[in-house]
Every structure is written in structure tokens, then in C-alpha cells.
Amino acid sequence: APERMDALRRVCHLSRELGCAALLIAGDLFDTPQAAVALRAEVRELFDSIGQEVYLIPGNHDAAAFKSGEYYGRNVHICSDMPVMWEVEGVPLLGIPYLPGRQGVELLRSHVQGEGAPCIVIMHTNFYNSSLSALYFSEDDDDSASACLWEGDLADLPQTYIALGHWHNPTLPPIKVNNVRVAYSGTPYPTSKGENGARHAFLIDVSSEGFDVQGIKIPGVPRRETASFFFVPGEEDKIMEEIESFLEQSADDEVILDLEVAGWVGSISEGACAA
Incomplete structure (x- = not known):
């Protein structure tokens, strides 16, 4: 590459x-x-x-x-x-x-x-x-x-x-x-x-x-980072908002971000997932 x-x-x-x-x-x-x-x-x-x-x-x-x-x-x-x-x-x-x-x-x-x-x-x-x-x-x-x-x-x-x-x-x-x-x-x-x-x-x-x-x-080489979020039933919208806010605040061309998501969901909208 x-x-x-x-x-x-x-x-x-x-x-x-x-x-x-x-x-x-x-x-x-x-x-x-x-x-x-x-x-x-x-x-x-x-x-x-x-x-x-x-x-x-x-x-x-x-x-x-x-x-x-x-x-x-x-x-x-x-x-x-x-x-x-x-x-x-x-x-x-x-x-x-x-x-x-x-x-x-x-x-x-x-x-x-x-x-x-x-x-x-x-x-x-x-x-x-x-x-x-x-x-x-x-x-x-x-x-x-x-x-x-x-x-x-x-x-x-x-x-x-x-x-x-x-x-x-x-x-x-x-x-x-x-x-x-x-x-x-x-x-x-x-x-x-x-x-x-x-x-x-x-x-x-x-x-x-x-x-x-x-x-x-090494100058000019991006670093890699991992961010983890955990879903619990009833808190889906709140967690999605936290993820969205985190991504907006953490945007950085010098970082390769791996987003880890785990847990359980009762219901979540397709639009929220797409966001």
C-alpha cells in the first residue's frame, strides 16, 4: 500500500x-x-x-x-x-x-x-x-x-x-x-x-x-486508536448520541479510529445506525 x-x-x-x-x-x-x-x-x-x-x-x-x-x-x-x-x-x-x-x-x-x-x-x-x-x-x-x-x-x-x-x-x-x-x-x-x-x-x-x-x-504517520461503547436496552438513543458526539469531537486526519460496539439493544432505528 x-x-x-x-x-x-x-x-x-x-x-x-x-x-x-x-x-x-x-x-x-x-x-x-x-x-x-x-x-x-x-x-x-x-x-x-x-x-x-x-x-x-x-x-x-x-x-x-x-x-x-x-x-x-x-x-x-x-x-x-x-x-x-x-x-x-x-x-x-x-x-x-x-x-x-x-x-x-x-x-x-x-x-x-x-x-x-x-x-x-x-x-x-x-x-x-x-x-x-x-x-x-x-x-x-x-x-x-x-x-x-x-x-x-x-x-x-x-x-x-x-x-x-x-x-x-x-x-x-x-x-x-x-x-x-x-x-x-x-x-x-x-x-x-x-x-x-x-x-x-x-x-x-x-x-x-x-x-x-x-x-x-515517526513524523507524518497516523496513529491508531480504539474507542469502545456498550449498549443496554432502553439506552440505545443515548448511546447513539454519545457515539455521534465522540466522532464529531475526535475527527483527526492523523488518527485511524477503530470503533468497537458491544452489548444488547431492545430496539434501534435504521436511521440511527446509518448515522
């Missing part, structure tokens, strides 16, 4: 304006391999125009788009089906492509070891922390299931920031697990119901002491 391409363009320009050393994309740059074919030339032109290094990994939606070595720009670095260790201004950067089950965790733990410089990792996976981890734990080594990472996987790792893709809402502030910080930046454009609030790009500042991570609002 044009609005999503515009959001990517705004992220790229924001990265350049902030003077970032690199732009990291944690998977699902495209919705489908077909979208990758249709948009590749436009995306390549965009990446070339910003003059920055771009590091990206495949997600579950677009893994097939990177398996044949397609060219996405002279400054674009991709790990297709195997992890790749890069370096950005002296900072180790590990890219791990989307892999089902626990395969990505094994690669993470085998590549991030020791007491060296702080490391950044790009992964595309589900992350479950605290008590939620137990709900998704399985004794079976099921490598066909959805990719997952648990809090316990990170407990003994050295200083690491894990930039996650897959979940569409941002994690602010990042979750801390001993020496590790982990966060989703979310999608740059709200694509589905429930993706509420401002869209962010994450600015990662690395020093010998660790990481400082800030969520920077």
Missing part, C-alpha cells in the same frame, strides 16, 4: 536526519514474496538515496524474497538463510534470519558469548518473558512451530541489545534481562486493529557501558 511505502521512506529519512551509522530492519520488509518483486526497484532506489548502511533480515512473511541473492542496493547487507556477523563502527552486529521453532535461539547462544564489546542482534521471533515463558515451554524439539525466544534464554548472555521483529507494537521501555535489552520497534505503519499509539523508530546509542535506547516518533 502507498501509505506503508511512505512510512518506510519516512523512517529512512529520519535515520539520515539523526545521523545514524546504520538502519536496521528486523524482518518482514515485505508482506509477501510477490510484494518484494513488485516493490524491489522502488525500495532499492530509496535505500540508495539515503546513503546509509542498511542491515536487514528475512521475516516469516518475506523469507523467500531473499533466498536468491536479489540486489537491494549497494549499501544493503542481508542474511538470507544463515546468520551473519557484521561490524558497524566497531560494534558487532549479528543478523539471524527467521527460523521456525528454537533454531534461532541456538544460533543466538552460539554466536553471542564471552565478555567482548556490547553486541547488537537482529532477530525475527516471538519473545515471551516472565511467567509467559512457562506457557510456551515444550520438551519437544519442534522445529516446525513458530519461532520463539524465552526470557530464560537470555539470562547468561553478555551485554547485548536484541532488536526484534514480528510483533507489531513497540516495546517501550525495552525489557531488561540481566545484561540483555530486548525490544520490538513495531511496524512503521499501523496495519491492523490493536496496533494503537504512535509509531516509533528506535535510536540505539552504544557505549562501553551498554545501550541507551530511545523511541523516536
